[in-house]
Amino acid sequence: MSVIVLFLAVIAIIAGWWLSQQRLMAKPWLDVGSIGETPAWGGSSVPAAKVGLGVFLAVAGCLFALLVSAYFMRIDIATTSGATTTGTVLRTMPVPGLLWLNTAVLVVSSVALQCAQIAARHGQRDAVRDGLLLGGVSALVFLAGQLLVWRQLVDAGYFAASNPGNAFFYLFTGVHGLHVTGGIVALGKTFGKVRSGVAIERLRLSVWLCTAYWHFLLLVWLVIFAVLTGWADDFIVICRTLVI
């Protein structure tokens, strides 16, 4: 559970920093405002949707951190109960080369959305449309690629039920894929609005939200990829020394 505890510690630090800006030491019973002297509002000027996305990303991040936690704990238990080296019990499955391609496609998707967002800031309608289109299509390609990976693995006889490591692989990729799907729906809506000629200033926020979400999905994918292929093993070792 050290991964999730670390993740929450980061959230706690952010929350603590925010709280420290909120004059928690104020003595509210002493300060009474009078007419004309308007008390500060205390909210931030960030649009509610951005804050909402931030909170949602914290929740989704929590979800993935828990999955990774479970994976490491599972390895831990397998290791202590007989098998010798970290991870070998779980990672009997080869890493399909296609995953590299998919990763590249997801990077392209993120970059395209970043371009769209920059274009939105400068009010370039066509560039926004192209960026969103490229981002959306490449995300769809990514999903198709992931499904193909599943296909290849199943054909090669690596079923979810045959080994906990395989099961984790399908679980991780599946949950991540669902999040990508949700993103594509939101992206599709924004794209529809661009097409139907809604003023670009009014879409800036939506494009920003999509882009931020895409970067998050990319980051999550990179972490998952590293964990599944075992590059994160050093990290486990560090964690273990930290915990004990």
Next chain:
Amino acid sequence: MAEVVADTVGSIGPAEVAEVELYHATSWLTKYVFCQDAKVIAIQYSVTAMAIGLVALVLSWLMRLQLAFPGTFSLIQSENYYQFITMHGMIMVIYLLTALFLGGFGNYLIPLMLGARDMAFPYVNMLSYWVYLLAVLVLVASFFAPGGPTGAGWTLYPPQAILSGTPGHEWGIILMLASLILFIIGFTMGGLNYVVTVLQCRTRGMTLMRMPLTVWGIFTATVMALLAFPALFVGCVMMLLDRLLGTSFFMPSIVQLGQQLSYSGGSPILFQHLFWFFGHPEVYIVALPAFGIVSDLISTHARKNIFGYRMMVWAIVGIGALSFVVWAHHMYISGMDPYFGFFFATTTLIIAVPTAIKVYNWVLTLWRGNIHLTVPMLFALGFIVTFVNGGLTGLFLGNVVVDVPLSATLFVVAHFHMVMGVAPIFVVFGGIYHWYPKVTGRMLDETLGKIHFWVTFLGAYAIFFPMHYLGLLGVPRRYYELGATAFIPPSAASLNVFITVAALIVGAAQLVFLFNLIWSLSKGRAPGGNPWGATTLEWQTPQTPPGHGNWGKELPVVYRWAYDYSVPGTERDFVPQNQPASAPTA
């Protein structure tokens, strides 16, 4: 004068929400059914939660009947008992209390108390309710599924939860897991709203430190729930895969009836970690809103400012943070490393400090207050008593050595019913008696309310206090019947009969409450907008019940904290939050 206000203030926060920004119901269907108004959603949440809670109440009667008169009811076989216990526990904790406090009270009170027109994302908020309703329906469906609902216990521990020896392993467990997954998705939608509304939609002058403690409690609980529910989500998804696809996340190699099952290598302990990583914070997800609401009830009905407001806020936040690092105290008997146990026992006992501070502050608020023994106040007092009682037994159970023999006895059942069953339910009742006049424009009947309180309070004690003794004797929990056991004296059986009679009486008292809710809707006294003389914004709305958009043309401006009761030199014994200092106090 109003001119001045609008002027100075324009740059700080918007005073008016343009009409176009507000959601407008266009038909009967969107006004009462698919409504995006947080007040309607709150009522939908509350009614659904109470309806399903009634099912859980009936299940508790059936369990008690079985425990008092084992073998008398052919309807209650041992499998049924486990199904009842599971559904009772799960419904009470999640579908009733969590949904009612956050979805019900949260939706109604957050926008009103903060001077907002609605939640930040009304559409998502509406979806949240409908997903919740779907979750409830899926849960109810499991009663009618072949094999009945799951009997795995509300903790759903694998491997037994999905093995064929457990009742409901065919459909019950699948529906239960699916329902929980839906609940979590629905809750996340609502939770985003509550958090963002508190962060971004406060009216001018409503700094964090001027928020009523109710909002603080609900806000912190929501943040906790958003971070804790994913653990249950992950656990449920993984178990569902184990059950449906035959993966082995949680399932070790098992030989059942001489048959080697196809599972291998999974870890049941992993589930326990995930479950309790959610499960312990869940206790506080239910408790923190209760803490907040009870603070406001006590302050209002004792006509006195809350003692140590800042400490109350810090304690709420501190408890919220700490409760994420104590989960393993539910796993003392799972064979964990003793040093782990020591760590978690320590963190558990540390939480007692902010919790005790809160209790002292409530008592000090009452001290020399002008206590009105209204029904909400009675329930608030009942809460303090039962909560302290349950908290003390919690200190016993937090210690590894004491917990090991008491774990899995009725002592634990008594403990958690006191602290997270009865105590928060009292706050729910207190809250309903308190805010009903705002929601409906009518008072609940006072006499019926007092009957409801006294029977419930004394009855709950009669039910759960003796259970401590049964637990100390070693009577195990989750047992269908005790049979002839050497260490359990026959008097335990008579005590069980007594408890059951008390439980049935308490159950009947809830029907009185239900009657009161419905009867008062049309027959109750109409008391006006602010019957309790309360300071918080929801009592200052131009209409009662508050109209669409909550406020008139202009949002209220907040000039003071929420607890200016009995301020010397003022005419009335309360000063509303939106009354400026220099205005004449009339």
